[in-house]
Amino acid sequence: MTDFSAFVRKHGNLTKAWQTIKTNGRRSSSPYITDDIEKFSEAEKTNIRSISARIQHGTYEFSPAKGVALEKPNKPGSIRPIVIPRATDRVVQRCILDALVSDDAVRKKAFQPFSFGGVPKVDGASLAGVPAAVNALLQKIGAGGTHVIVADISGFFTRIKKPDAVEMIRSLSTDEKFASLFQKAISVDLENCERIWRYKDQFPYGDVGVGQGVCLSPFLGNLVLADFDEAMNEGDCACIRYVDDIIIIAPSGKAASARYRRAKKMLSEKGMEFSSEKSDKLPCPVEKKFEYLGIEFQNGRIRPSSKSRKSILRRTNEVAAKSLQALKSAKKATDFNIDYSIPRTQNKISGMARGWAHHYTFCNDLETVKNVDRNISTTFLNYSAKAVEIAQGKIANNQPDLASAFLGYRGIVGMEFKPLHWPKLKTG
Secondary structure (H helix, E strand, O other): OOOHHHHHHOHHHHHHHHHHHHHHHHOOOOHHHHHHHHHHHOOHHHHHHHHHHHHHOOOOOOOOEEEEEEEOOOOOOOEEEEEEOOHHHHHHHHHHHHHHHOOHHHHHHHOOOOEOOOOOOOOOOOOOHHHHHHHHHHHHHHOOOOEEEEEEEOOHHHHOEHHHHHHHHHHHOOOHHHHHHHHHHOOOOEOOOOOOHHHHHHOOEOOEOOOEOOOHHHHHHHHHOHHHHHHHOOOOOEEEEEOOEEEEEEOOHHHHHHHHHHHHHHHHHOOOOEOOOOOOOOOEEOOOOEEEOOEEEEOOEEEEOHHHHHHHHHHHHHHHHHHHHHHHHOOOHHHOOHHHOHHHHHHHHHHHHHHHHHOOOOOOOHHHHHHHHHHHHHHHHHHHHHHHHHHHHHHHOOOHHHHHHHOOOOOOOOOOOOOOOOOOOOOO
16 A cells, blocks of 8 residues: 555655646646746755655645636636646645555546546556547447437536545545645635636535646546446446546447436435536437537447537637738737747647647548548638738838748847947047
8 A cells, every 4th residue: 555645745756746747837828827837946946845844744735726717618607617726736736646546446446447537548558538438438339339328417526525535535545644635635725716706606615626727636536436437337338437528328228218317316416417408318329420528429430529620620710810810910020929920820720730630530530530621721721822922012012021020030120239339449
């Protein structure tokens, strides 16, 4: 059994956790996160020694986190409640997670065979995450599954009962000091309650709910639903779960409905429920079209959902349109935002296309993926032609420096010169 307390206070483990936090944080688009990361970096060794000492003496306290009400696209008034802890706290939380997943008993309990979200890739496994979940679904269909029911657990992270998670940790370890630290790590106290007061009911408080954006949250979800996952996969039915998205596969519509009712009952006992908007009302035969995890299944064809296809086309068009607008409105090279330059925009569109396609490399309907790629390619070419035309217009208007900026060349634009003065020569 892992000595959890010893694990989280070791400098090497804290340093490893910090490297993960630093790498992820520097990729963030949030200045709050990147500035916090840089501040910790200025004295990272000293900070890690301080964390280790406070954990060892049982005096480590977590600071209030920042709450961010992130608006959901195309859903006015609907938000995703994100919780952003300070860098120091994220290091401790990450080290706690590393300690837990290093223990065989904890892994066996928290990571059930048919749970795939927030689960570390198993050594030697060729698939993980969404592809692994889809592969498990296909295997169950191949083994005789004829009907499916797709459902979504409403407000999943805000419904997790923290005391249940703490008790489960205590049942897996006799390390009370670690259990106390774990309990503090998953509590949610916000520093900016006044600013997000309109959405306060959607953020976790007290004993119920964990913060989205906290690395421990997916683990907690898997831990508190471990017995649910076990029960849902007994007998001739199966239930594949990816965080809050589930799909029940059964040998008949009647069996699927019965397993769905059992799932509702078990979730109700945990203070959770299925979303009425995102959950099926009736079983669907596997020969008919259904969707799960953004994947469309249609009697042998596996492809990105229509929503996903439309989204990537819309987003790449928006990137092109924003750049063209910036090019058209630019008056001086010194005022032009280089992020909207032609090469950067081309690279962004290309990267978005490849990133989107990479997410679906397990799909067998390649023609659908290729059609999306052709549409993005058309956007790319049309954008490039229009952008170059605008740049040529600036050259014709005797603004070669602005045209060069459009093409990614900065040269001396915005550079401050401080010339030295040649001294006045003394005369005879």
